[in-house]
Every structure is written in C-alpha cells, then in structure tokens.
Amino acid sequence: MDENRIVAALRRRTAPTARGMTLGIGDDCAIFRPSGARDELVFTTDMLIEDVHFRAATHRPAEIGWKALARGLSDIAAMGATPRFCLLSLALPEWAGSPWIQRFYGGLLKLAQLHSVTLAGGDLAHASTLLCDIVVCGSLPRGTALRRAGARPGDFVYVSGALGGAALGLESGKGAAWRRHLKPEPRIALGLYLRETLRASAAMDLSDGISLDLKRLCLESGVSAELNEPIPVFHGATLDHALHGGEDYELLFTVRPGTKVPATHAGLPLTRIGTIRAGKPGNVALFGRPLAARGYDHFRDRTGV
Amino acid sequence: MDENRIVAALRRRTAPTARGMTLGIGDDCAIFRPSGARDELVFTTDMLIEDVHFRAATHRPAEIGWKALARGLSDIAAMGATPRFCLLSLALPEWAGSPWIQRFYGGLLKLAQLHSVTLAGGDLAHASTLLCDIVVCGSLPRGTALRRAGARPGDFVYVSGALGGAALGLESGKGAAWRRHLKPEPRIALGLYLRETLRASAAMDLSDGISLDLKRLCLESGVSAELNEPIPVFHGATLDHALHGGEDYELLFTVRPGTKVPATHAGLPLTRIGTIRAGKPGNVALFGRPLAARGYDHFRDRTGV
Numbered sequence: 024m025d026e027n028r029i030v031a032a033l034r035r036r037t038a039p040t041a042r043g044m045t046l047g048i049g050d051d052c053a054i055f056r057p058s059g060a061r062d063e064l065v066f067t068t069d070m071l072i073e074d075v076h077f078r079a080a081t082h083r084p085a086e087i088g089w090k091a092l093a094r095g096l097s098d099i100a101a102m103g104a105t106p107r108f109c110l111l112s113l114a115l116p117e118w119a120g121s122p123w124i125q126r127f128y129g130g131l132l133k134l135a136q137l138h139s140v141t142l143a144g145g146d147l148a149h150a151s152t153l154l155c156d157i158v159v160c161g162s163l164p165r166g167t168a169l170r171r172a173g174a175r176p177g178d179f180v181y182v183s184g185a186l187g188g189a190a191l192g193l194e195s196g197k198g199a200a201w202r203r204h205l206k207p208e209p210r211i212a213l214g215l216y217l218r219e220t221l222r223a224s225a226a227m228d229l230s231d232g233i234s235l236d237l238k239r240l241c242l243e244s245g246v247s248a249e250l251n252e253p254i255p256v257f258h259g260a261t262l263d264h265a266l267h268g269g270e271d272y273e274l275l276f277t278v279r280p281g282t283k284v285p286a287t288h289a290g291l292p293l294t295r296i297g298t299i300r301a302g303k304p305g306n307v308a309l310f311g312r313p314l315a316a317r318g319y320d321h322f323r324d325r326t327g328v
Numbered sequence: 329m330d331e332n333r334i335v336a337a338l339r340r341r342t343a344p345t346a347r348g349m350t351l352g353i354g355d356d357c358a359i360f361r362p363s364g365a366r367d368e369l370v371f372t373t374d375m376l377i378e379d380v381h382f383r384a385a386t387h388r389p390a391e392i393g394w395k396a397l398a399r400g401l402s403d404i405a406a407m408g409a410t411p412r413f414c415l416l417s418l419a420l421p422e423w424a425g426s427p428w429i430q431r432f433y434g435g436l437l438k439l440a441q442l443h444s445v446t447l448a449g450g451d452l453a454h455a456s457t458l459l460c461d462i463v464v465c466g467s468l469p470r471g472t473a474l475r476r477a478g479a480r481p482g483d484f485v486y487v488s489g490a491l492g493g494a495a496l497g498l499e500s501g502k503g504a505a506w507r508r509h510l511k512p513e514p515r516i517a518l519g520l521y522l523r524e525t526l527r528a529s530a531a532m533d534l535s536d537g538i539s540l541d542l543k544r545l546c547l548e549s550g551v552s553a554e555l556n557e558p559i560p561v562f563h564g565a566t567l568d569h570a571l572h573g574g575e576d577y578e579l580l581f582t583v584r585p586g587t588k589v590p591a592t593h594a595g596l597p598l599t600r601i602g603t604i605r606a607g608k609p610g611n612v613a614l615f616g617r618p619l620a621a622r623g624y625d626h627f628r629d630r631t632g633v
Contacts, residue, residue, distance in 0.1 A: 061362075
C-alpha cells in the first residue's frame with residue numbers, strides 16, 4: 024500500500040460533483056468556484072506531525088508554527104494563487120504548555136503577516152503527540168489555476184532554487200541546510216509569476232522529492248518526462264538528496280516550447296532540467312535511464328524525521 | 329489554562345483583516361465573502377482523535393468516518409448554512425491497513441452523500457495514533473449567518489432534541505444512547521429552518537455540554553442566561569448528563585420574544601428552556617442558582633473517551 028494507491032482508490036469513489044467544485048482530489052489544491060464570484064478559491068490541507076515531520080527536542084515552537092503554515096502556502100503557490108486565510112487544528116500533548124503555544128502561534132503568525140494571510144479559526148484538542156493541520160484558502164481569476172494535469176509532450180521542465188537542501192539539513196542538523204529544513208520559504212511570488220506572466224502549462228510544489236513528485240505530475244498529465252540537463256543541487260547536498268529528498272518546497276513547472284523563462288525571478292534561480300515526452304504516463308528518465316521514484320511516501324517509508 | 333483562554337489570547341493577536349473575511353476566531357465557523365459572490369462561505373475544522381474521542385477497540389472504522397464528518401457538519405448547521413464540500417486530513421497508525429481505511433471512508437462518504445457534500449481533498453500521513461481533521465465549507469446568503477453573538481436580553485433560549493444521550497452512551501456502552509454517541513445526526517435541516525423561517529437571533533451546536541456551550545454563547549453576545557424551564561433529557565440519562573455531557577450535537581438557539589416556535593421541526597422536538605438576561609456576560613443560572621460550566625474542555629479535562 025502506498026499513498027498514490029490510497030488516493031487513486033478514493034478518487035474512484037468521489038468526484039467533484041458539488042456545484043462550483045471544479046477540481047477535487049489529486050492536485051495540490053481543490054478548486055471551488057462560488058457562484059457569481061470573480062475569482063476561484065483554492066483549498067489545501069497539510070499536516071505536520073511530531074516524530075514524523077519534527078521532533079520536540081530539536082525544533083523550536085516558533086519554527087514548527089512557521090513550517091505548519093509554510094507547507095500549506097507552498098501548495099497555494101503551486102496553483103499560482105494568492106493566499107487569503109487559514110484555519111489551524113492543533114492537537115497538543117501535556118508537555119506543550121502556554122509558553123510553547125504562544126511561541127508556536129508567534130511563528131505561524133509571523134509568516135501569515137508576511138503574506139497577508141488571516142488566521143480565521145481552527146480547532147484545539149489534547150492528544151498524546153503533537154499534530155497540526157493547516158487549511159489554507161487562496162484565490163485567483165477563474166480558470167487560470169496552474170494544475171498538475173497541463174503538461175504536454177515537448178514542454179520544458181523547470182525547477183526553482185536548488186534541491187536537496189532540506190534533506191541534507193535533516194541529516195546534518197546544521198548550517199544553511201538545517202535552516203532550509205526548518206524554515207522553508209513558500210514561493211508565492213513565483214507562483215503568481217508562473218500563472219500571470221509565463222503562463223506555465225503545469226506546476227506543483229516539491230514536497231516529497233522530485234523523483235516522486237515529477238512522476239505524480241506526469242501521471243496527472245498522462246505524459247512521461249526526461250531529465251536531460253543538470254539538476255541544481257543545494258550547496259553541500261548530493262544528487263540523491265536533490266532527486267529523492269523531501270521538503271524542498273521549490274516549484275516544479277512546465278512551459279510550452281518557445282516560452283522565454285528568465286534565469287532568475289526576484290533572485291530565485293529558474294533552471295531548465297528536462298523535457299516532457301509522449302511515453303508511458305508517469306515514467307521519468309534521468310539522462311536516458313529510468314529514474315525510480317524514491318521520494319518520501321508516508322505509506323512506504325517509516326524513517327520519519 | 330483552559331480552551332477559552334487560549335482562544336481569547338489568540339483572538340487578541342489576530343483579526344479578520346483579509347478582504348472578505350467577515351468573521352474570524354470564536355464562532356462555530358469562520359465567514360468569508362468572496363468578492364462578487366451572491367453567497368457567503370462558512371468554514372469549520374474539527375478533529376477526532378484516538379483515545380480522546382474514540383477507541384479503536386470499541387469504535388468501528390465506518391462509525392469513526394461518519395462521526396468525523398458529522399462533527400464538522402454540525403458546525404455548518406449551527407450557522408444555518410448548506411454544506412458544500414469537505415477536506416479530510418487523516419493521520420494513520422500502523423494498525424490501520426487498507427480494509428480499515430476503506431471502511432472509514434465508506435462511513436464518511438455515506439454521510440457526505442446524505443447531505444450532497446463532496447470530498448474534495450485532504451492529506452494523508454502516518455502517525456503513532458489515529459487522528460482525523462475534517463474541514464467543511466458551507467454557503468448561505470450574505471449577512472444571514474446565525475452567530476453566537478446575536479442574543480439579546482428578553483430572547484428565549486431553545487434546544488433541539490433531548491440532551492445527555494451521548495454522555496450516557498459513553499458510560500453505558502449500549503442501547504440507543506450508545507448509538508447516539510456513535511452516530512450523531514447533524515441538524516442541517518433545522519439550521520436552515522432557524523435561519524430562513526424563525527430568523528433565530530443566535531445559534532451554536534452543543535458539542536461540549538450546554539453548561540459550557542451556553543456560557544460561550546452568552547459571552548459572545550455579552551449577556552447572561554437563565555434556564556427556568558425543564559431541560560429535555562435523553563431517555564435514561566441524568567440531568568447531569570444533559571447539562572454537562574458532550575457530543576449531543578443538538579442546536580442551541582435564541583429567538584426574539586414573540587417568535588412562534590413550533591413544538592417540533594421535521595419530527596425533532598424544539599424546547600424552550602430559558603431566557604436571555606442583561607446580567608454579567610457569560611453567567612448562566614439554573615432555576616435561580618448559578619450553573620457551573622462543567623462541560624467538556626480539552627484543556628481542563630483529561631478523562632478522554
């Protein structure tokens with residue numbers, strides 16, 4: 024059993040049937056079009072769990088709060104949307120007292136303010152381990168959302184930033200890589216640029232490693248992909264970190280051939296790494312050889328933090 | 329530290345500042361008004377946690393799935409809204425394999441279909457204990473949501489159904505009371521009736537016991553309340569169950585004096601139990617004596633399931 028199979032089974036049993044529901048399970052966000060509204064709304068939900076995504080001993084409460092929201096914002100960025108508000112569910116163990124809670128919300132609200140996101144509600148409960156689940160709602164003009172399903176053969180594959188930093192940080196526990204693991208920067212401005220200016224054909228955020236995430240994008244688009252240019256690797260990280268490491272929260276996107284993609288956007292490198300092909304859906308090759316999807320899958324991997 | 333204090337501290341640090349955000353922390357749902365849209369959207373998020381809200385040994389997966397959604401739908405009912413779609417985050421321990429997951433979603437989707445709610449997405453992860461967090465979005469015409477803050481002195485206080493059944497069921501583990509605990513029926517139709525026809529002045533759902541929930545409604549409205557008529561008690565339950573027991577998921581509401589409230593709505597009894605007064609905000613009296621708020625508070629109580 025892996026996560027893709029659980030999600031696939033669920034999709035067969037559900038469908039975006041509600042009036043206004045234009046995209047259901049299977050992308051970074053669900054899309055809802057309120058009747059009469061100018062904009063569409065996108066929704067994502069993302070858990071951050073003690074001893075899976077962080078450890079109480081090594082992660083400060085403000086860092087956990089920041090990251091809880093950052094993960095949700097990264098999904099909003101992947102759709103090319105502007106984040107609007109969030110709700111937070113927080114299950115707290117005994118050890119998380121009032122000072123911990125204050126600092127946690129401090130970190131979360133700091134990132135929320137940076138992106139003008141309102142914390143609009145949520146739920147609180149006690150539990151044996153700490154878990155936060157963030158819901159973020161974003162908005163964008165009707166019919167313009169960047170989806171995983173839009174890649175076509177001949178499109179070029181790009182990635183933002185450098186990959187493998189968070190995985191290296193998790194191993195080493197120090198330096199720029201550790202900070203990268205602790206404090207991801209959701210690529211909201213880049214997402215807007217991809218949607219409005221570059222009109223990217225598909226996009227998603229890199230949360231589980233490009234080998235797994237690119238496969239997911241290809242499956243949704245019904246295409247395969249060939250990685251035939253050097254992948255930008257975070258300083259000090261290995262190619263394995265970059266290919267299979269999770270939590271980079273960079274954007275993976277495709278553009279139609281002929282699209283002029285600048286070398287950077289607001290200082291963030293944009294690197295062409297491959298091409299979309301018409302082959303078997305979901306197949307990814309690295310310089311001509313099949314690339315196994317070894318990214319982080321919650322239902323296959325047990326290594327945790 | 330109790331839940332009310334955590335929420336109050338959080339409200340001081342946040343405010344519904346996002347464009348279109350008309351109600352933030354402190355009610356059953358947050359309210360968002362998409363620009364140009366005819367309707368407002370309401371959002372709620374609600375956790376259901378192993379060994380806090382249920383036990384794997386005594387609760388079947390389909391019952392847990394049903395209840396996870398029912399709790400969210402109950403908040404939607406309290407606003408007088410029509411539910412539209414939901415997202416589910418599910419943290420799964422090792423013991424919850426594929427059959428368990430299938431049955432869990434079976435129970436959730438059965439209730440979703442009854443109310444034409446689309447499961448539009450969510451998140452999956454592994455964790456040491458099982459936790460589900462449901463997000464439900466509902467809609468209603470602008471400016472018509474039933475809020476906790478609308479009660480005024482002289483209004484009458486009503487409750488739907490009979491109280492204390494879920495608390496009795498939790499104790500006894502059998503009969504109609506146990507089924508009541510297992511399978512709450514969210515009062516969606518009643519919520520619509522309260523908003524459209526009775527034009528209730530305030531409403532909320534009874535999730536933590538009326539002694540605590542009515543206090544919360546009074547605090548939001550800046551009023552006190554006097555319970556001066558018999559409270560409808562679930563067959564076999566005690567007055568203590570009815571006053572302080574959680575998870576009844578009935579609706580508590582207030583109406584302006586002179587409002588004609590029928591004895592039942594679609595077979596569900598509606599009972600007048602008290603009157604709103606101008607006294608100290610949050611004070612609740614039962615036949616002239618102060619009623620202590622002993623309902624379930626996650627941050628004060630440790631008894632669990």
